[in-house]
Amino acid sequence: MIRAYKFLLRPTARQAAALGEMLRDHCSLYNGALQERRDAYRHVSKTTVRYGDQSAQLKEIRAFDPERQGHWSFSSQQATLRRLDNAFAAFFRRVKAGQTPGYPRFKGVGHFGTVVFPKDGDGCRWDSTPHDRQTRVRLQGVGRVRVHQHRPVRGRVKTISVKREGNRWYVILSCDNVPAEELPPTGAIVGIDMGVAHFLTTSDGEHVANLRFLQAMAAELAEAQRHLATFPKRTRQRTKPHRAAARKVAKLYAKIRRQRADFHHKTARALVRDHDVIAHERLNTAGMTKAPAPKADPAQPGGFLPNGSAAKGGLNRSILDAGWAQFLGILANKAESAGRLVVPVNARNTSRTCPDCGHVAKENRVTQAKFQCTACRYTANADHVGATNVLNRAGLALCEVA
Numbered sequence: 001m002i003r004a005y006k007f008l009l010r011p012t013a014r015q016a017a018a019l020g021e022m023l024r025d026h027c028s029l030y031n032g033a034l035q036e037r038r039d040a041y042r043h044v045s046k047t048t049v050r051y052g053d054q055s056a057q058l059k060e061i062r063a064f065d066p067e068r069q070g071h072w073s074f075s076s077q078q079a080t081l082r083r084l085d086n087a088f089a090a091f092f093r094r095v096k097a098g099q100t101p102g103y104p105r106f107k108g109v110g111h112f113g114t115v116v117f118p119k120d121g122d123g124c125r126w127d128s129t130p131h132d133r134q135t136r137v138r139l140q141g142v143g144r145v146r147v148h149q150h151r152p153v154r155g156r157v158k159t160i161s162v163k164r165e166g167n168r169w170y171v172i173l174s175c176d177n178v179p180a181e182e183l184p185p186t187g188a189i190v191g192i193d194m195g196v197a198h199f200l201t202t203s204d205g206e207h208v209a210n211l212r213f214l215q216a217m218a219a220e221l222a223e224a225q226r227h228l229a230t231f232p233k234r235t236r237q238r239t240k241p242h243r244a245a246a247r248k249v250a251k252l253y254a255k256i257r258r259q260r261a262d263f264h265h266k267t268a269r270a271l272v273r274d275h276d277v278i279a280h281e282r283l284n285t286a287g288m289t290k291a292p293a294p295k296a297d298p299a300q301p302g303g304f305l306p307n308g309s310a311a312k313g314g315l316n317r318s319i320l321d322a323g324w325a326q327f328l329g330i331l332a333n334k335a336e337s338a339g340r341l342v343v344p345v346n347a348r349n350t351s352r353t354c355p356d357c358g359h360v361a362k363e364n365r366v367t368q369a370k371f372q373c374t375a376c377r378y379t380a381n382a383d384h385v386g387a388t389n390v391l392n393r394a395g396l397a398l399c400e401v402a
Contacts, residue, residue: 001337003155003178008148009137009162009169018142019162019169025068026080027112029061033084034104051085073123073140079116113164120157126173127153137171147171154178166250182339189277191391193350193383194327196318197368199267201383203391208267213259214321217252224248260323261330268331272338278331279394281347281386285325289316345393351386354378 011019033054040047055078062070062077069077087104094101117124117139128138136144139162155178163170191203199210214221228249231242238246271278292312297303328344335342353360354373366372371382 001155001178001180002174002176003333003337005151005153005173005175007135007150007171007173009171010146010148011142011169015142015145016169019139019145019164021068022072022115022139022141022162023112023164024109025072026077026115027107027109029069029077030080030084030112031106033081034106037084037088051081054081054084071141073117075119075122076115076117076124076140079118083116115162117160117162120160124160126157126160126171145169145171166254167247168254180337180339183273185276186274188275189279189391189394190271190275191279191387191389191394192271193386193390194281194283194322194324195383195386196315196322198383199322201381201387203384203387205381205384207383210322211259211263212318212321213256213263214317217256221249221252221256224252260321261326264323264327264330265334268327268334271331272334272340275340277341277343277394277398278335279343279345279390280328280331281350281390282344283324283328283347285319289319291316343394343397345390345397347390350389350393351382353385353389355380355385355388355392 036054037049040049058074058077058081062074084104091101091103120126123140125138127135128144129136135147135149137147137160138144153173153175155175157173157175159174161172161174163172192200194200196210198207200208202208224245228242228245231238231245235242292307292309295305295307297305332342334340349360351371352362352364354364354371354376356378357373357376359373359375361374363374364371365382367382369382370379371385372379
């Protein structure tokens, strides 16, 4: 099993400055490699530059600039060039598939926040002081940085990444051969229905409240964003108040993100601990939160008819605030580690199908919270009905597999 561990770094002031320089130099390398590819293709020869060509130039680049590029790990610089190569590979894949391609763009220092070390021991060393009570990670050009290791690391450390989030630094370990921590069987199975009024409802009738983290901090976030908007959007050098305003907005968003992730982990852990099989709807949140297409007004050239974009925007904001996709990913990972089974089922008409007689109709969903079958008059909570139907479909899917 492969698992990632994320720990907070506690660098000294000098180490924090070195980490910032490392990010800036890797960002400069990324942008320089991107510029080379653009210039080569714009040439009359239409030359294609690949990862192997740019990786072969690293030795000369490091010798030419020993104070900056020559100061950092060679393998981490190769990983940065692979990152650019992967961006181009994804661009060409989308072009062939007829999707919106999105040509790779230059990165600002504020949008380049991760440096990857592909192998433990090559430019980096996890737990570099094993006999010390305090865990430290050694990074070439930075030194031994103290780590707030809040849980043990299992398996073999393969890849080490250093990431900046706001004014915090993290180390992310990718480990393989991580043993599963199976939980004792409970004999219980459950279906869950994701929602906005309630974060989720189980087939047992239990509701988990939607804490709406973004909405709870909307007023404070709006005030911080209004203050940030008073500064020019495009400037070569931000002033000290401008940087402070940007940090304030980023800090609020980071807090919301951490609160949401903590809630997801705790909710998923409770489900995994109490049930052997967990069924949920297979949701396409990217499609569900897509903005409605504009409707042209045939009676007025150049005009548009109302398309409900305002109401849809509010619903999209609520769905994204709930973070269904992140939660379901966390649930799948925790279930795999605990030896539990997660079954995604088709979400079509789960809230419109009567669990008593099987009648399917749009009119069965009287309101957001009430379900009343037009055929047999069965009445129940709409979210509970959806979770029950999810559980029934999971049972049929398991029978077909068996």
